[in-house]
Amino acid sequence: MDRSKNIIQQRTFALALRVIQLVEYLEKEEREYVLSKQLMRSGTAVGALFRxxxxxxxxxxxxxxxxxxxKEANETKYSLDLLAESxxxxxxxxxxLQEDGIEVIKILVSIVKSSKNNV
Structure with a gap:
């Protein structure tokens, strides 16, 4: 397996797990359901789409x-920024978690750009 694929698989999986934990906290402790559901969808979609x-x-x-x-990674980062400011x-x-999101975005940007250049 390509090393870069392995890294992004690991990072997107770890990001999704941490998002799940955050959403669990938001729903149980803060009783926040709208933003947390959106965060759950986008945060777990990043790795699923990569796979x-x-x-x-x-x-x-x-x-x-x-x-x-x-796009899902960017949406996840946006939701995390909203939570931080709220x-x-x-x-x-x-x-x-925000830094992890930024790193995933950087890797995905690189993959998309290099893929477009190699078409």
Whole structure:
């Protein structure tokens, strides 16, 4: 397996797990359901879409899947930023998760750009 694929698989899976834990906290402790559901959808979709993209039939099909994964990563980061600014969760408590989201976005941007250049 390609090393970069392994890294993004690990990072997207770890991001999804941490999002699940955050959503559980938001729902149980803060009674916040709207933003938490959106965060759950986008935060777990990033890795799921990457995994789907691994098994497409052509590079032409790969790029749209990866682009959607990138969009979901951006949406996840936006939701995390909203939570940090809303005061529902301390900014310090979200710092690492936000940084993880940024790293995933950077990797996905790189994959999408290089894939487009190699079509």
């Amino acid at each position: 789907e993209a691994e098994h497409v039939e052509s590079k032409k099909d790969f790029i749209p899947k990866m682009s959607i994964s990138l 005061g529902l969760v301390t900014k310090e408590g979200l710092t690492q």
